[in-house]
Amino acid sequence: MSANQHDHTSVAHTEEHHEPMSKKRIWQVFFYLLALTALEFFIALALVHAGHIEKDWTVKIIYILLTLWKAYYIVAYFMHLKFETSGFILSITTSFILIVYFIVLLLIEGNYLKTNFNPFQFWPMP
Amino acid sequence: MSTTLSRLDKVKTDAWSGGKSPFNVEYGKIMMWFFLTSDAFTFSAFLVYYGSQRFAHLTWPDPDKVFQSIPFIADSGYPLVFVGIMTFILIMSSVTMVLAVEAGHRGAKKEVVRWMIATIVGGLMFIGCQALEWSHLHHQGFWWGRIPTEAGIPPETLLEPYFTHGISETAALQFSNLFFTITGFHGLHVSIGILLNIIILGMTLNNTFERRGSYLMVEKVGLYWHFVDLVWVFVFTFFYLV
Numbered sequence: 582m583s584a585n586q587h588d589h590t591s592v593a594h595t596e597e598h599h600e601p602m603s604k605k606r607i608w609q610v611f612f613y614l615l616a617l618t619a620l621e622f623f624i625a626l627a628l629v630h631a632g633h634i635e636k637d638w639t640v641k642i643i644y645i646l647l648t649l650w651k652a653y654y655i656v657a658y659f660m661h662l663k664f665e666t667s668g669f670i671l672s673i674t675t676s677f678i679l680i681v682y683f684i685v686l687l688l689i690e691g692n693y694l695k696t697n698f699n700p701f702q703f704w705p706m707p
Numbered sequence: 708m709s710t711t712l713s714r715l716d717k718v719k720t721d722a723w724s725g726g727k728s729p730f731n732v733e734y735g736k737i738m739m740w741f742f743l744t745s746d747a748f749t750f751s752a753f754l755v756y757y758g759s760q761r762f763a764h765l766t767w768p769d770p771d772k773v774f775q776s777i778p779f780i781a782d783s784g785y786p787l788v789f790v791g792i793m794t795f796i797l798i799m800s801s802v803t804m805v806l807a808v809e810a811g812h813r814g815a816k817k818e819v820v821r822w823m824i825a826t827i828v829g830g831l832m833f834i835g836c837q838a839l840e841w842s843h844l845h846h847q848g849f850w851w852g853r854i855p856t857e858a859g860i861p862p863e864t865l866l867e868p869y870f871t872h873g874i875s876e877t878a879a880l881q882f883s884n885l886f887f888t889i890t891g892f893h894g895l896h897v898s899i900g901i902l903l904n905i906i907i908l909g910m911t912l913n914n915t916f917e918r919r920g921s922y923l924m925v926e927k928v929g930l931y932w933h934f935v936d937l938v939w940v941f942v943f944t945f946f947y948l949v
Contacts, residue, residue, distance in 0.1 A: 604809060611802045618794060625787055625948060630771065641949045648944040652937055659805050660933045661926075669730035673740055680751045687755045691762030701877035703765050704863040706870065 601664055610658045617651050739927045743934045746896075750938050753889050754945055760881050766873035768882045770947045773869050778839040790947050793836045794939065800829025801936040804904075808929045811922025816911060819925060823908040826932065830901040837894050841887070849883040886946065893938055900935050903928050 621644060628634045657663035662670055720726030728734060761767050771786035778789065807822035848855030848865075854876065855865050863874045870879075907928050916922045 602805070602809060604806065607802065607805050607809060611798070614798055615795075618791075618798070621944075621948065622787065622791055630786065644944055644948045648940055651940050655801070655933055655937050655940070659801055659936075660930055665732060666730045669732055669737075669740075672730070673744055676744060677747075680748070680755070683751065684755050684758065687759035688762050691759035694763035695765065698763075699765060701764070701875055704874040706873055707863075707867065 602658065602661065606658070610654055614651055614654055617647050617654075621647050733923060736923070736927055736930070739930050743930060746934065747938075750889075750892070750941070753885075753892065754941060757885050757889065757945060760885065764875060764878045764881070766870060766875050767878050768869045769871040772871065773844070773882075774840070774947060776843055778836075778843065787947060789836070789840070790943060793833055793840075794943055796829055796833050796836065797936050797939050800826045800833065801933055803829060804929045804932045808922070808926045811916070811925040814917075814922070816914075816917060819911050819916075819922060820908065823904060823911065823925070827901055827904045827908065830897055830904065830932075834894060834897055834901070837890060837897075841890075844883075844886070849879075849886075851884055851887050852880070854879045854883055889942060889946070893935070893942055896935050896938065900928075900932050903931060 624634075624640065624643065629636050629640060634640060662673065729737065732740075774790060775783045775786040776789065777785050803822045803825040807819050807826060810818035810822060854862075856862065857865060862876050866874050866876065866879050907925055910916060910924065911922075916924065
């Protein structure tokens with residue numbers, strides 16, 4: 582009896598998902614990523630370094646948001662996750678809520694150490 | 708002797724008997740995604756630790772002062788330029804990888820080869836640039852467990868060029884350790900990725916995928932390469948920008 586008719590089950594399935602990512606789309610996403618990166622560099626060099634803006638927490642938040650935005654485009658389009666089934670997207674992305682928790686936790690811990698535990702020698706700028 | 712199969716012996720192909728791949732994604736691809744998720748957690752742990760160290764110290768080296776050289780062109784005064792070039796190279800290699808995958812979907816072997824070679828070259832250029840960054844920092848006196856020291860010169864004078872809001876030997880040491888560890892770990896991933904890309908290029912040239920009828924393997928290795936680019940985007944932000 583032939584038992585191996587179904588090796589190629591999923592290989593054929595996946596082909597239909599990939600039409601959306603045409604060459605045109607690929608270059609579009611690339612230029613979008615380039616624009617976001619250029620924006621980061623513009624803020625860093627033309628605004629902060631030139632002295633027009635202080636590097637305070639709002640600037641840092643903007644950097645991080647731009648980075649997350651770039652990450653979304655890489656994962657969704659280049660890695661194709663946007664075109665998979667919603668169940669698969671969830672199975673990959675939901676675990677990262679734990680990272681959010683981890684970040685908050687470690688920043689709180691770090692802050693505690695800063696205020697209560699600083700045995701290291703410190704010299705103010707001359 | 709009966710020639711019909713009993714129900715127990717028939718090959719089962721319904722969803723719960725292996726006839727359908729979960730989420731309609733091929734097994735190897737799912738496993739690659741799960742590996743990348745776990746690796747993302749490892750990198751997140753490193754980067755979050757870096758963040759907590761920065762928060763725990765009263766001061767921290769200013770990346771604009773530590774990284775302001777362009778190899779072979781300028782020794783100082785140009786913060787962010789070289790790392791910008793590195794970021795651009797890696798994003799470009801990610802684009803060429805996607806183009807290789809797209810060519811694979813059309814079964815266009817020559818194009819797959821062309822774009823894979825471009826990706827490998829981009830990866831090698833990135834690793835070369837990272838090696839230059841490392842050697843520059845190393846020559847200034849930084850390494851695992853080491854910061855610039857010189858007999859007869861007080862540490863705060865030696866370290867002053869790297870700080871903006873106060874000087875600390877411990878902060879400089881932490882920065883040095885974390886920089887080499889995290890970028891080293893990332894560089895290791897890039898190197899492995901280059902190796903995988905070379906293997907896949909060889910398999911393409913060997914007509915392995917033509918015979919299989921699918922370039923799915925290129926796509927799976929492509930996922931790994933994009934992950935490497937993604938990690939760099941975060942490393943770049945947290946070490947050089949924020």
